[in-house]
Amino acid sequence: MKKKFPLLLVLILGIIGIIPYYLPHSAVQNADNFLRNDFLRIISTFAIVLGLGSLMKVHYDKIRRHRANFQYSYVLIISFAITSIIGLFGGVEGDLFLPTRIGSFQFDLQTLYTNIIVPLGSTMFALLAFFMASASYRAFRARSLESSLLLGAAFIIMIGVLPLGDKISPHLPSFAQWIMDIPNVASKRGISFGIALGAVATSLKIILGIERSWLGGGK
Amino acid sequence: MNISFDFWIWIGAFLSLCIFSFLYKDNPFYKFAEHLFVGVTNGYFLTFTVHRVLVPNLFKPLFEGKLWLIISFVVGALYVARFIPKVSWLVRIPIAITIGYYTGASIPAVIQTDIIRQIQGTILTPQNFQAWHAGTMGVVWSIILFIGVLCTLSYFYFSKEHKGVLGVTSKIGIIFIMIGFGAAFGYTVMARISLLIGRLQFLLGDWLGIIK
Amino acid sequence: MKLLDYLTKLDRRVIYLILAIVVILPLVFPSTQKVRVMTPVQRLFNTVEMIPDEKILIIDFDYDPQTQPELEPMAIALLRHAFKRRIKMAALSLYVQPLGLAKLAMDQVIEEFNSEATTTADSIIYGKDYVFLGWQPPPIIPLLGMGISISDVYKTDYYGYKTDSLPMMKNVKNFNDVGLLISISGASAPLWWITYSQTKYGVAVGAGVTAVSASDFYAYFQTGQFSGLMIGMKGGAEYEELIETELKIQQRRKASEALGSLTAAHITIIIFIIIGNVGYFVRRRK
Numbered sequence: 001m002k003k004k005f006p007l008l009l010v011l012i013l014g015i016i017g018i019i020p021y022y023l024p025h026s027a028v029q030n031a032d033n034f035l036r037n038d039f040l041r042i043i044s045t046f047a048i049v050l051g052l053g054s055l056m057k058v059h060y061d062k063i064r065r066h067r068a069n070f071q072y073s074y075v076l077i078i079s080f081a082i083t084s085i086i087g088l089f090g091g092v093e094g095d096l097f098l099p100t101r102i103g104s105f106q107f108d109l110q111t112l113y114t115n116i117i118v119p120l121g122s123t124m125f126a127l128l129a130f131f132m133a134s135a136s137y138r139a140f141r142a143r144s145l146e147s148s149l150l151l152g153a154a155f156i157i158m159i160g161v162l163p164l165g166d167k168i169s170p171h172l173p174s175f176a177q178w179i180m181d182i183p184n185v186a187s188k189r190g191i192s193f194g195i196a197l198g199a200v201a202t203s204l205k206i207i208l209g210i211e212r213s214w215l216g217g218g219k
Numbered sequence: 220m221n222i223s224f225d226f227w228i229w230i231g232a233f234l235s236l237c238i239f240s241f242l243y244k245d246n247p248f249y250k251f252a253e254h255l256f257v258g259v260t261n262g263y264f265l266t267f268t269v270h271r272v273l274v275p276n277l278f279k280p281l282f283e284g285k286l287w288l289i290i291s292f293v294v295g296a297l298y299v300a301r302f303i304p305k306v307s308w309l310v311r312i313p314i315a316i317t318i319g320y321y322t323g324a325s326i327p328a329v330i331q332t333d334i335i336r337q338i339q340g341t342i343l344t345p346q347n348f349q350a351w352h353a354g355t356m357g358v359v360w361s362i363i364l365f366i367g368v369l370c371t372l373s374y375f376y377f378s379k380e381h382k383g384v385l386g387v388t389s390k391i392g393i394i395f396i397m398i399g400f401g402a403a404f405g406y407t408v409m410a411r412i413s414l415l416i417g418r419l420q421f422l423l424g425d426w427l428g429i430i431k
Numbered sequence: 432m433k434l435l436d437y438l439t440k441l442d443r444r445v446i447y448l449i450l451a452i453v454v455i456l457p458l459v460f461p462s463t464q465k466v467r468v469m470t471p472v473q474r475l476f477n478t479v480e481m482i483p484d485e486k487i488l489i490i491d492f493d494y495d496p497q498t499q500p501e502l503e504p505m506a507i508a509l510l511r512h513a514f515k516r517r518i519k520m521a522a523l524s525l526y527v528q529p530l531g532l533a534k535l536a537m538d539q540v541i542e543e544f545n546s547e548a549t550t551t552a553d554s555i556i557y558g559k560d561y562v563f564l565g566w567q568p569p570p571i572i573p574l575l576g577m578g579i580s581i582s583d584v585y586k587t588d589y590y591g592y593k594t595d596s597l598p599m600m601k602n603v604k605n606f607n608d609v610g611l612l613i614s615i616s617g618a619s620a621p622l623w624w625i626t627y628s629q630t631k632y633g634v635a636v637g638a639g640v641t642a643v644s645a646s647d648f649y650a651y652f653q654t655g656q657f658s659g660l661m662i663g664m665k666g667g668a669e670y671e672e673l674i675e676t677e678l679k680i681q682q683r684r685k686a687s688e689a690l691g692s693l694t695a696a697h698i699t700i701i702i703f704i705i706i707g708n709v710g711y712f713v714r715r716r717k
Contacts, residue, residue, distance in 0.1 A: 112263070
């Protein structure tokens with residue numbers, strides 16, 4: 001029961017997911033639409049309980065057991081609580097009963113987003129520029145014909161797609177475009193055939209109950 | 220120089236510098252910023268989930284009499300079972316429903332998009348010759364593409380030793396693959412630098428007012 | 432030899448510093464760069480131009496703060512194009528994180544247009560000229576559901592208004608009323624639109640993607656699954672160039688401004704790679 005019932009559900013829902021592609025009748029399409037909008041959407045949305053619950057549990061345990069750097073878990077939990085209170089009671093647009101403005105000072109959800117989430121998220125990725133530069137300097141070696149080809153193509157793209165390439169020669173941007181259009185598409189397509197076939201095979205294995213890792217541990 | 224006096228701009232700049240401090244080494248400022256990011260982002264996520272998904276699609280219709288939504292609510296609520304050891308297996312039910320529908324819906328769609336359409340784009344047809352807008356060269360490009368795809372596929376064929384014809388095709392295949400990876404690397408450099416530029420435009424522009 | 436030794440053993444922090452300087456200098460001392468528009472962007476522009484009056488443009492804002500600098504200029508250029516041509520536009524996101532950025536981009540462009548408007552007819556008005564549908568998870572709900580009924584998927588919009596009640600949506604039922612959908616994404620969202628929505632409902636899809644994922648998307652452009660393609664900061668700059676030259680829109684061009692820094696950084700990284708290789712070969716010969 002604990003495993004067979006979920007496996008049966010996957011099989012049934014898998015078939016239900018496939019059918020509407022091959023039966024365009026409006027009754028089938030409307031039933032599919034109803035299933036997605038009124039059931040699947042709600043059920044999937046509740047996955048937030050799993051995500052947030054696990055996150056809070058990990059950090060609560062960290063604080064309780066005074067694990068290394070547990071102080072930062074307070075930062076996470078408190079910032080989560082404050083944002084949630086502002087969002088849930090102040091509303092998405094600061095339109096609910098909790099005030100999100102004192103005089104000209106605003107602290108509504110969009111303000112927190114623009115001034116906390118945006119700078120933090122974008123700076124984290126901006127760091128990658130430095131790591132990439134350092135890694136290129138240390139690890140990128142033209143040891144063989146293959147790696148020399150890789151380097152050559154990279155240089156042509158790096159120069160060719162920018163206005164500098166056009167200044168060097170008007171043919172350079174066209175050549176860079178050609179690399180993207182032909183050798184790049186050929187290699188990516190060859191690789192993606194394998195990925196797509198693998199994805200379809202895995203999907204079939206999940207529906208047929210051969211692939212069961214999603215069940216997790218336990219009985 | 221036209222430095223900002225906006226409180227929030229200063230907060231944004233301070234947080235950006237906290238993250239940049241990681242370039243020197245891991246430090247408390249970075250850790251603080253990292254945890255703050257996760258906390259605020261999840262608060263944002265929760266707000267939209269409640270106000271824009273659960274309220275209009277579950278709670279409001281439920282009170283308007285669409286009682287079948289109770290089933291969705293109960294099944295969705297089974298995610299909580301994950302935290303109750305005795306009944307934790309029940310979490311498999313909502314997961315099974317989601318995974319089942321997703322995988323089912325993906326099979327015909329992936330076959331059509333990633334296999335059939337890609338084969339159509341590779342075979343030598345007059346339509347594909349014109350895809351390059353290169354006149355007679357379109358035919359040549361299409362032939363090179365066709366050979367490139369076949370040779371790339373042959374490189375990943377491991378059921379036979381890469382000798383003879385397969386040896387030659389897989390060698391050609393690796394040339395295509397390496398050029399493709401090189402192109403991807405070139406673009407990756409552009410992507411990473413762009414992200415840094417964006418942040419510097421904020422720090423030098425919005426915050427310090429050095430640039431417009 | 433000593434110099435070569437030094438150059439091949441640079442501390443990572445020196446590399447970071449050099450990179451920071453070469454990126455900052457062109458921002459402080461900008462120079463104008465002529466941008467050459469390539470076929471994928473030109474085709475996207477042409478496809479937007481050809482959207483019939485009775486159909487709308489959907490922009491899927493699927494970039495988050497992590498990829499904002501690359502993708503936001505594309506979104507802003509597209510919004511300027513749509514509003515200049517008075518193409519009705521619906522915005523949405525498949526994920527929650529891009530919502531705030533979508534709102535920022537729309538607010539900025541609407542302010543640009545409305546500050547120059549002299550009458551109500553000239554103004555861009557919410558609900559009449561554009562709507563912000565917001566976010567409905569999981570992505571498969573809008574990807575498949577919008578082919579049947581957009582207002583069933585988005586019962587309320589981003590602001591909480593009933594979608595049915597918005598004047599623009601009275602004539603927009605499903606993908607049949609959509610002339611083009613452009614997905615601007617730092618991940619795979621454009622591929623999902625062609626995989627699910629285009630396969631089943633035939634909707635035309637364009638894409639604006641990060642340069643990191645550029646090479647994966649070209650194969651779908653060649654087959655015609657994407658009507659057009661913008662790649663990274665350069666793609667944004669190309670679209671900015673098009674709306675300036677073709678539509679005479681004179682506004683700040685954030686992507687084009689970045690090209691000087693991008694060029695300097697690319698050259699620096701090429702030099703780093705060459706120095707690293709010279710050192711490697713000299714040491715190997717020894």
